[in-house]
Amino acid sequence: MAIIITDECINCGACEPECPNTAIYEGADDWRYKDGTALKGKIVLPDGTEIDAEAPQTPISDEVYYIVPGKCTECKGFHDEPQCAAVCPVDCCVPDPNHVESEETLLNRQAFLHNS
Incomplete structure (x- = not known):
């Protein structure tokens, strides 16, 4: 399952640099699939x-x-x-019950994002 950041977030930014997929963004910032991945075009x-x-x-x-x-x-x-959960000082990086995924699905996503 994917991880979510709850409304208890204090916007400290500790999680963002820890994500190996650049899946974490500051509120109101646009995001791109290419950020932190091998994807382009x-x-x-x-x-x-x-x-x-x-x-x-x-x-x-x-x-x-x-x-x-x-x-x-x-x-x-x-x-x-999950590194975001490991570094979050207020424990607001938690499993998302709306995105339950198997380990196989998560590993396939990792391979897709990084062309491995």
């Missing part, structure tokens, strides 16, 4: 959607840091535990 997402990896996407939150579910791998393939 026109791509086809695992769900079949065609997009430009370099095109800005609408922020998921305007107020607190947020995690893009389609880029979050819970650090699978990089670390034993």
Whole structure:
């Protein structure tokens, strides 16, 4: 399952540099699939959607840091535990019950994002 950042976030920014997929963005900041990944140009997402990896996407939150579910791998393939949760001083990086995913799905996403 992907990780979410709850409204208890204090916007300290400790989580953002820890994400190996650059899936964490400051509130109100646009995000891109290309950020922190090997993706560039026109791509086809695992769900079949065609997009430009370099095109800005609408922020998921305007107020607190947020995690893009389609880029979050819970650090699978990089670390034993989600690094955002490990460094969050207020424990607001938690599993997202709306995005329950298997380890296989997370590892496949990691391979897709990094062409490995």
